[in-house]
Amino acid sequence: MSDERPGAENRRDLQQRARLALDQLRGELLDQRTSDGHWTGQLSASALSTATAVSAIAATIVHGQEFSSPFCVSQVSRGMDFLRTQQNADGGFGDTDRSLSNIATSYLVLAASELAIKAGCQPLDDHSRDRLDDYILKGGGIEGLRRRYGTDKTFVVPIMTNMAIAGLIDWDDVASLPFEAAVFPQSMYRFLQMPVVSYAIPALVAIGQTRHFLGRRTFWPWRMVRAAAVNPTMKVLGKMQPESGGYLEATPLTSFVVMSLAVTGRSDHEVSRRGLKFLADSMLDDGSWPIDTNLATWVTSLAIDALASDPEDDSKWYSDELLDWHLSCQHLTRHPFTGAEPGGWGWTDLSGAVPDSDDTPAAILALAHAKKRCKNLDSIRSIDLAIERGQRWLLKLQNRNGGWPTFCRGWGKLPFDRSSTDLTGHAVRALSVKTGQEINSEAAIKRGAKFLSKSQQADGAWLPLWFGNQDRPDEDNPIYGTSKVLMAATSVGGRAGLSQAAVDRATRFLVESQNSDGGWGGGNSIASYWTLRGSDGDKAVISSVEETALAVDALASALIANQTLPSSPRNGPIAGGNARRDQAIIGGVQFLLSSIDQKRHQVPWPIGFYFAKLWYYERLYPLIFTAAALGKALRSEVLRKHPPPYTPQDP
Incomplete structure (x- = not known):
């Protein structure tokens, strides 16, 4: 039966465009694999x-x-x-x-x-x-x-x-x-x-x-x-x-x-x-x-999580070779560089990697996806054992203030050794993964939530450690940090322990931070870059693909959580209005679709930090982040509920 309601065709068009774009991205991402099924990427x-x-x-x-x-x-x-x-x-x-x-x-x-x-x-x-x-x-x-x-x-x-x-x-x-x-x-x-x-x-x-x-x-x-x-x-x-x-x-x-x-x-x-x-x-x-040889383990974990976010995921990314490779990246001896105990993952499979609290959660989440596709009982037991080791490693790394540092517990007060919000949010997600043997992580998750609550900025944002925006005065990146924490708060069914008020403030921050082009982040440097290249006709491009994708992913994750959680006072309307949030997601999706049409998703932007604010970009970031965002948007109801065209809200 045809849908005769006004805007129905537009709704179908947007869904179809997003579906076709995601299929394209999946193909591009799968083509980037090595012979044993993992990703290496390419640093700038x-x-x-x-x-x-x-x-x-x-x-x-x-x-x-x-x-x-x-x-x-x-x-x-x-x-x-x-x-x-x-x-x-x-x-x-x-x-x-x-x-x-x-x-x-x-x-x-x-x-x-x-x-x-x-x-x-x-x-x-x-x-x-x-x-x-x-x-x-x-x-x-x-x-x-x-x-x-x-x-x-x-x-x-x-x-x-x-x-x-x-x-x-x-x-x-x-x-x-x-x-x-x-x-x-x-x-x-x-x-x-x-x-x-x-x-x-x-x-x-x-x-x-x-x-x-x-x-x-x-x-x-x-x-x-x-x-x-x-x-x-x-x-x-x-x-x-x-x-x-x-x-x-x-x-x-x-x-x-x-x-x-x-x-x-x-x-x-x-x-x-x-x-x-x-x-x-x-x-x-x-x-x-x-700056570094590669981020193979990190981008592989992110790629798996992005591909598995697709509501029509066909699991073609999975292979026994990929699983074996990912398991082999776990550090099983005390590390000579930091003295870290066994159980964590570093950013690459190469010998110079050091286990840390961002790559370890990413690997745990990726292995949880692999477990659902694996048919071999021995391999499933190996996955559970690896996840449990990783979770115990994370529990031992947690600082006294409830947050997670990168490498070493309680090291000091310098910026790259302190507890950070993006790492804490990631760790909370990973500790919520279930295996055959229950890991007692509830207390750690509550302490992490307390740290996150105290770290939230007055405007609702969280500031991350390892990512930045070069156009901001302090080179920080509240879009990245807020998106990562919001993903944690909404993806574990409330187990992140953040109050609804904190989630609402974060959502409002992202909605109100949307740029006039429908995207997020970026700034003068990216506007100048694309203006010089005549991108998208006369339309000014301000936003970055990476930050836009992260914001869409986070907002769509919040919407999915509200769709699936039972009704309760905790699951009420998002601050700023559900309609505004949904319209923001639509605007972000349209920006991403336009970026794919213009091939801007193939031009990574320097949003990554190495130590001491050393900037880099990674070729796979815009591809991975956009695939995850479109997958989450398609899983949510937003592309069926609201017709385009999208008109950005005035500040």
Whole structure:
């Protein structure tokens, strides 16, 4: 029987368009798999990483000639060729080719150029150098660099070390780091008030030693203590280095270690040799380096969750090979880098990965989806065992304030070691997964909810840790953080423990944050990017695909929860009005459909942070996030209830 009601055809059109678009995305996503069924993705080339790698290799050429090779010279030359293509119009350099300039990357490129000269390679030309100097001067120079990082020395001291190696500043300008503290057991690190975050111990050791050798001498008794700590802490450095040679699989961290050993005449050390090999192996074809080798485990977990969100999921993503690979990524021994107990997952299957509280929940949720498709009883038991290990690992990591940090419980107060809202929301979702053996997680979930309640901003938003928006003054990303917490609050049937008022405030925040183009997030940088490329005719594109997809996913998840939960005072109308929420979802879906038509979903945007606000983008993020959003929108009633066209609400 045909539907003759006004707008019925439009409703069917929107549903059909979303269904066709999701089918397209599924095909694109499945095509990105490796031969054993998982995803590797591709991280953006990074001017920051490239500059540090160039400096490290050039320092080895200059200070340890006998350990370098013609290939090293070629790497420096190719790296400089790449950097010459990355200078922004303002004269500075950003972390990626879609990033705004920042003083940290600009200083690192300047140091790389100086070291390239010393290594006999071509530096930046005079015009580029003058423009770079002008950008740094306008940015406040060294004081501007210090302001960017505040009291956190995790990145500012390595940058200044790089500059001292290049001869740009004096060694006495570089802060001294307490490398001798690394002789203590890892379990004591959190009590020692380290000036760097938990995962920067290799830099603490290598750079701290370099400053000890080349900077102003400390007073006699302490100088002897430090001298005695050199060899023991070098053993720590070796113990923490993975088989690949790359600390955390990260180019910047590994480069800082290699250049520090080179300038102190230790290029022959095994740590340096392995680090140089890692840099050689991880160089991309265009002469650049990414910030990390890959995020294979992370993007695979996200891809599975997105594909399983489709109401018509045919499970073609599942295979026994994929399951075996995912299970193999779980860390089953105490980790030498952080001392983490067995049971967690890191971001990649490579040896430099470290288990953390974002990748572990993502893997647990992915395995829960795989369990529903698996037919082998032994494999199902393996899945349950892996999930239970992961959940116990998460329970032990929870901080006293109820939130989850990234790597180490109770480490300190620096930004990347504190409890964070996005990680806590993710952990709560994972702890709600049921297996054959019940894990007592109710108390942990309630404590997590209490932390989230206290962390909610006055406007209803939550601020995340590992994702940002470069157009915001503080480079934070409330769309990402709010979406992730709202997904947790609504996907576990109220077990997240957040009050309805908190959920309503978060929903209102997302609805009221919608842009005039129907999407979310973004800003001037993305508007300029697409304007230059003439995207979508004369229509201004402000929003990012990634942030829009996350907001649609979260709002649709809230709608689905209200559809499936029994009626109660807790499941009442969303603040701001259900109609406004539903219209916001429709506007977001239409933005995503337009983006797919324009192929904007194939152009990832730098919303990801690495440590110390190091920006990156990942090729699969817009594809994965959009597939999840359309799947949730199709599962909800919204595309059947309201006809387009969508008219955004005035602010």
